Amino acid sequence: MAELPNLRRTAQVGQIERRVLMRGTLSLGAVSLLGGCDISDSNAVQGVLAAMSRWNDRVQAALFSGTRLAPVFDERLAVKNFRYNAYYPKQKAPRLDASDYRLELSGLIGDKRPWSVAQLHALPQQSQVTRHVCVEGWSMIGKWTGTPFRTFLERVGADTTARYVGFTCADGYYEGLDMPTALHPQTIMAFQLSDQVLPSEFGFPFKLRIPTKLGFKNPKWVTSITVTNREPPGFWTDRGYNWFSGI
């Protein structure tokens, strides 16, 4: 996989670029579909696809249950050497130093003081053996240990009646969650994978482990959290993937 030229582009630039790109790519796809016919107004078709994706966001939010738990598996089924997956090679994964790491908080949060790794690790923790499902179709069962995100949000006095939680990451990644998913009992800040401190390539000091979402909605190397009523952009959503992406 080639590397993205500029990871820190804004969400808006990504969106404009996507629209331009889709205009170009759609006609090629349409050729293969319709055998030589050209969809004259491919922008309109892309508009329909985007509108359908927004509609699917709403359907998925309605299907989501805040109490229905993702299936949990026997610990023996958990994969020990979990698959590394990102849009860049493992060697380029951020290596954050615990001594100078700070988790920044912003938005509708009462206590916005930053958190150190030691403070995070002192939070109450629980384990889960759940299936990570990638949008590409592969899936893998793993064991993650960490703090229920709800506990953290309550601890910092977040307004849990707000609609969204946004994340930014050390590698330029960004992601957003709907509040019902953020408060789901299996949504955790994972500090461990397979009973080991979360390795650098898997998101040290923590990743959001959300077994009710596709893999790309589980941000790693989280460096800031914001609670907001404006839908936060998502890295892959800006590249055409569905925003809600619940499973």
Added chain:
Amino acid sequence: MSHDASLPDVQTHPAIRRVAHWLLALSILIMIGSGWRIYNTSPIFPFNFPETFTLGGDGAIAIVHHNDGGVANAIAWHFAAMWLLAGSVLLYFLHTLVTGHLRRDLLPVGPRSFLRDFIAAATFRLDHRLGEYNAVQKVFYLGVLSAIAMMFVSGLAIWKPVQFQFLTWMFGGFQGARLVHFLFMVAIVGFLVVHVTLVAIVPKTLVAMVVGRASSAPHHISAAE
């Protein structure tokens, strides 16, 4: 149903059935094309579908710009066409039910009549009469409708392995559901190949599905030709 060989064969398709048929055809082509692109991202078997036959734009361009080989686009197509497919199947099903097309023309079909007509067809001795389905056709049409139903159920199991976890469990888990989804896709593609081939052999069936009505000369004459 008795067939009077002295009367011309007539095939009629009411407008709603035709609309449902073509919307279904379009949505199935989109589902297959985009589904193949999605499959290519994480193949179940050691092969990929050639990109030309998939839907999702030019993968080489997309990977330069997005580091994504057009999968996002394919998924957008897949989950948009899913609603078109559901709508057209529902329209078709309700229409066949209300008009009696299902009861009169597609049912009943038993193993004996199927075997009889299948042997006749395999030895090229089966009359293909417009407006009347033989047992092989009945099994074919009911079969593809069942396959579409299975695609829905297995598709829901893949889309929502947590919210609809019972379905996913029924297929033996997430990867089991993917396999079932793939196998029924193969069944539908198989149906399409035979279906389109037969239409090419008897083009008047296409006329009927486009304008609503087609007839052939009285059967005993055409048989004498």
